[in-house]
Amino acid sequence: MELLSGGEMIARALEDEGVEYIFGYPGGAVLHIYDALFKDCKVPHVLVRHEQAATHAADGYARATGKPGVVLVTSGPGATNAVTGIATAYMDSIPMVVLSGQVQSHLIGEDAFQETDMIGISRPIVKHSFMVKHTEELPLIIKKAFHIASSGRPGPVVIDIPKDLTRPDATYEYSYPKTVKMRSYSPAQRGHTGQIKKAAKLLLAAKRPVIYSGGGVILGDGSDLLTQLARKLNYPVTNTLMGLGGYPGSDPQFLGMLGMHGFYEANMAMHHSDCILAVGARFDDRVTNTVDKFCPGAKVIHIDVDPASISKTVMADIPIVGPVQSVLTELLAQIDLLTEKDSSIPDQPALERWWKQIDDWRAAHGLYTGRRYDESDMIMPQQVIESLYRATKGDAYVTSDVGQHQMFAAQYYRFDKPRRWINSGGLGTMGFGLPAAMGVKLAFPDSDVACVTGEGSIQMNIQELSTCTQYNTAVKIINLRNNYLGMVKQWQDMQYEGRYAMSTYEDSLPDFVKLVEAYGHVGIQVKKLSDLDGAMEAAFAMKDKLVFLDIFIDPMEHVYPMHIAPNGSMKDMWLSKNERT
Amino acid sequence: MRRIISMLMENEPGALSRVVGLFSQRGYNIETLNVAPTDDPTLSRLTLTTVENDLRIEQLTKQLNKLVDVVKLADLTEGAHIERDTMLIKVRAIGAVREEVKRTTDIFRGQIVDVGPTVYTIQLTGTSDKLDAFVAAMAGAEILEVVRSGVAGISRGEKVLSL
Ligand SMILES: Cc1ncc(C[n+]2csc(CCOP(=O)(O)OP(=O)(O)O)c2C)c(N)n1
Numbered sequence: 001m002e003l004l005s006g007g008e009m010i011a012r013a014l015e016d017e018g019v020e021y022i023f024g025y026p027g028g029a030v031l032h033i034y035d036a037l038f039k040d041c042k043v044p045h046v047l048v049r050h051e052q053a054a055t056h057a058a059d060g061y062a063r064a065t066g067k068p069g070v071v072l073v074t075s076g077p078g079a080t081n082a083v084t085g086i087a088t089a090y091m092d093s094i095p096m097v098v099l100s101g102q103v104q105s106h107l108i109g110e111d112a113f114q115e116t117d118m119i120g121i122s123r124p125i126v127k128h129s130f131m132v133k134h135t136e137e138l139p140l141i142i143k144k145a146f147h148i149a150s151s152g153r154p155g156p157v158v159i160d161i162p163k164d165l166t167r168p169d170a171t172y173e174y175s176y177p178k179t180v181k182m183r184s185y186s187p188a189q190r191g192h193t194g195q196i197k198k199a200a201k202l203l204l205a206a207k208r209p210v211i212y213s214g215g216g217v218i219l220g221d222g223s224d225l226l227t228q229l230a231r232k233l234n235y236p237v238t239n240t241l242m243g244l245g246g247y248p249g250s251d252p253q254f255l256g257m258l259g260m261h262g263f264y265e266a267n268m269a270m271h272h273s274d275c276i277l278a279v280g281a282r283f284d285d286r287v288t289n290t291v292d293k294f295c296p297g298a299k300v301i302h303i304d305v306d307p308a309s310i311s312k313t314v315m316a317d318i319p320i321v322g323p324v325q326s327v328l329t330e331l332l333a334q335i336d337l338l339t340e341k342d343s344s345i346p347d348q349p350a351l352e353r354w355w356k357q358i359d360d361w362r363a364a365h366g367l368y369t370g371r372r373y374d375e376s377d378m379i380m381p382q383q384v385i386e387s388l389y390r391a392t393k394g395d396a397y398v399t400s401d402v403g404q405h406q407m408f409a410a411q412y413y414r415f416d417k418p419r420r421w422i423n424s425g426g427l428g429t430m431g432f433g434l435p436a437a438m439g440v441k442l443a444f445p446d447s448d449v450a451c452v453t454g455e456g457s458i459q460m461n462i463q464e465l466s467t468c469t470q471y472n473t474a475v476k477i478i479n480l481r482n483n484y485l486g487m488v489k490q491w492q493d494m495q496y497e498g499r500y501a502m503s504t505y506e507d508s509l510p511d512f513v514k515l516v517e518a519y520g521h522v523g524i525q526v527k528k529l530s531d532l533d534g535a536m537e538a539a540f541a542m543k544d545k546l547v548f549l550d551i552f553i554d555p556m557e558h559v560y561p562m563h564i565a566p567n568g569s570m571k572d573m574w575l576s577k578n579e580r581t
Numbered sequence: 582m583r584r585i586i587s588m589l590m591e592n593e594p595g596a597l598s599r600v601v602g603l604f605s606q607r608g609y610n611i612e613t614l615n616v617a618p619t620d621d622p623t624l625s626r627l628t629l630t631t632v633e634n635d636l637r638i639e640q641l642t643k644q645l646n647k648l649v650d651v652v653k654l655a656d657l658t659e660g661a662h663i664e665r666d667t668m669l670i671k672v673r674a675i676g677a678v679r680e681e682v683k684r685t686t687d688i689f690r691g692q693i694v695d696v697g698p699t700v701y702t703i704q705l706t707g708t709s710d711k712l713d714a715f716v717a718a719m720a721g722a723e724i725l726e727v728v729r730s731g732v733a734g735i736s737r738g739e740k741v742l743s744l
Contacts, residue, residue: 119595124606127649148649182649184651308644312640
């Protein structure tokens with residue numbers, strides 16, 4: 001057996017684990033590890049410009065590839081800078097392993113230089129964490145961390161490593177475990193057959209069914225099976241913000257996104273449904289509106305790998321705990337069995353009436369079927385996303401930041417494939433978009449990667465333009481420039497009589513074109529609708545360049561539909577500034 | 582309803598803080614908390630009591646079960662069980678009260694475990710209700726200090742919480 005130092009063990013374990021990139025930033029407590037990476041490690045390291053960006057980049061990489069993202073930061077400020085990104089990954093159940101340096105073991109607890117209790121700080125935002133006590137444990141702990149991060153309901157795992165455990169002069173026997181078993185951790189492997197049988201029966205008896213699927217379908221690679229199921233039954237499908245791409249966005253059976261800024265037809269169908277099949281979704285408050293008024297006539301079948309997600313806010317009539325692939329496979333088989341025996345199910349005339357009703361909703365207020373937005377000469381944000389969709393033939397990876405631009409992207413880019421829409425849904429982290437796009441582009445260098453953002457969000461991690469220069473990550477930044485913190489302004493318009501408390505920048509915005517040029521990138525300003533498509537195509541034609549499109553849009557535009565709160569139900573929506581359901 | 586939740590967890594640093602942290606993180610209250618090693622040195626047994634409705638308890642037990650350090654968990658209040666809380670209570674014992682304290686202690690089957698010229702320290706074990714009743718019965722005396730172990734519990738009969 002080989003003798004390795006702690007630092008070398010970490011480098012080697014990451015290789016043995018098949019890690020493709022390490023996103024990180026050096027500092028005192030991790031210098032032994034960095035030296036080991038420098039001397040002998042096949043895994044490339046991406047040097048970000050702020051540790052938050054390392055976590056978002058690893059997160060973007062993980063969302064696009066399905067493999068855990070890996071982060072390496074130093075103790076103290078390095079670790080605390082990573083916290084927002086860890087919380088972002090936690091809220092969206094993204095597999096991630098974060099290695100944080102710690103002060104030397106004998107200094108822990110003495111308020112040593114750059115000491116923070118990282119295990120304590122990160123405790124509520126990790127799936128699990130490890131404090132390494134002995135160098136020999138490193139391979140097993142790293143193996144466990146990857147196992148926990150990527151199995152069951154995925155999530156971030158922190159490994160805190162005191163500096164002395166990585167010193168080069170103390171070596172130990174190294175072998176990387178192939179598998180790992182933990183008596184206290186065993187995520188569900190399959191659903192309960194009895195429950196699945198019941199679910200199949202209920203689903204086939206439905207007269208007004210809706211399939212409501214979320215991020216779990218993407219994370220569990222269940223999109224193909226979900227699509228099969230929906231097509232077999234001809235049932236309508238709606239996706240959560242996190243679930244977009246779980247069912248093809250351009251398919252006629254797709255009702256669009258649901259929830260606060262969900263499509264009229266999706267929210268109406270949910271409210272009037274008699275049977276909801278929830279798959280990998282968690283009835284989040286941005287979906288349900290007032291829980292007491294949520295879908296009053298619906299029976300709920302809820303499939304999730306995490307039992308704690310079931311009946312947390314909305315009670316499930318048939319809970320099924322299990323991984324989406326295995327449960328949907330069994331559910332499909334049960335449905336085949338039942339429909340072979342009884343050709344009168346599902347009730348086709350009822351289903352026809354249901355589709356007729358849905359088509360009427362679509363015709364009346366569907367997002368794509370009638371423009372309900374204020375007409376103006378300016379470029380409308382929706383038109384930018386439609387232009388992006390055309391220029392990329394609907395096949396790009398699209399990351400976003402948080403705000404109006406995020407909702408426009410979710411509504412108007414019709415994601416046909418899973419893992420293409422990459423946004424911070426749970427935590428709503430401004431500053432996520434650009435570093436996440438870097439992670440995606442590194443994973444898929446030949447694919448189009450666009451970051452849809454706003455001037456507020458982009459400035460939260462704009463320093464990463466420099467990282468993009470260093471690694472030639474040619475992402476396209478689509479800045480929907482409205483000169484406001486747009487989503488804040490929208491709420492101030494709707495709830496605070498237009499008092500724009502600190503939601504403007506008072507002419508302090510930089511010249512983004514000059515700014516990106518200073519980093520060696522290309523900037524293009526677009527002010528006229530007639531220039532939009534041309535600029536968009538030009539940007540994507542520059543394969544090897546990061547292009548920043550600074551697109552001036554109507555600053556007064558709002559995102560609609562929008563749930564009416566408080567006390568509204570799924571069907572209570574603003575449809576435009578002066579129209580409501 | 583009051584619940585007694587008991588769990589086996591890995592005897593690892595940080596395990597307890599994860600359990601306790603979960604309560605504040607998710608807005609639950611802990612009424613009593615008791616934790617100590619078991620016959621297996623790799624496992625600790627943690628027992629806590631909390632007052633919540635059924636729905637919130639279901640969510641709580643699911644969240645606790647999700648903690649990687651929690652190996653096994655049971656809600657003891659779901660079946661027949663035995664619960665014990667131990668109290669050490671120090672009271673001023675002078676004059677007529679001295680005899681009264683002794684008598685009450687006997688009635689409750691408590692023990693006087695330390696005697697001073699002016700104080701008694703009494704040990705009493707039982708359900709939380711019994712301890713509460715004893716404290717109430719001591720109202721006539723001057724209570725100087727109360728310390729309770731927190732509830733420990735175990736199921737009746739064959740049912741065991743073990744690996
Ligand atoms: C880190 C962080 N701080 C604050 C917020 C609250 N917030 C949500 S949207 C928004 C405005 C975003 O403005 P911008 O990025 O310009 O996008 P727009 O809404 O104009 O499209 C703010 C401040 C947040 N989500 N994240």
